Amino acid sequence: EDQVTQSPEALRLQEGESSSLNCSYTVSGLRGLFWYRQDPGKGPEFLFTLYSAGEEKEKERLKATLTKKESFLHITAPKPEDSATYLCAVQPTTSGTYKYIFGTGTRLKVLA
């Protein structure tokens, strides 16, 4: 069964304390992996798409990487405004292109 697992469920960091969020996936084939940021009470905001193992994408303090079994979202020197829930989603090749499987997210809190 296609599955996405994110860890940890919650993470508290001090401002400037770098860390990584994990997204492990089990799919027969990967069409794409997506990272989103979601603030409380709002819709997810698109961050990155990764397509193949070894690929990396960066945006400000965020860097997403992909292997054949997992993806990491690295946060370098985070600031309080980076506090949010980060969602990972995969689009498997074994389903139609409408199918996106979402993880339950990692709630990140960055303390000043």
Place this chain on the structure above:
Amino acid sequence: DGGITQSPKYLFRKEGQNVTLSCEQNLNHDAMYWYRQDPGQGLRLIYYSQIVNDFQKGDIAEGYSVSREKKESFPLTVTSAQKNPTAFYLCASSSAGGAYEQYFGPGTRLTVT
């Protein structure tokens, strides 16, 4: 500015009443989706549409209905048959036919008492 709008932001209804949630996009996307988000669960797909006048059931379609009469619009009706309608509802859109990112609206929080 291009984007997706959902209205209303908050909606309160009594049990037994049908309610319609609005979703409009001006991104010129062919595909549109409705998800439900509950605490501790990933987004679950209710319905999707990849072209005007066509839509398909997702994983949890029971008690919901949709229409897609215009490319820009994909309203969701929560019927009285939905057992647990209280939730945060998200509309999304994307280009169709490939590994494209989805763009989400701000969401509608529905409370049924």
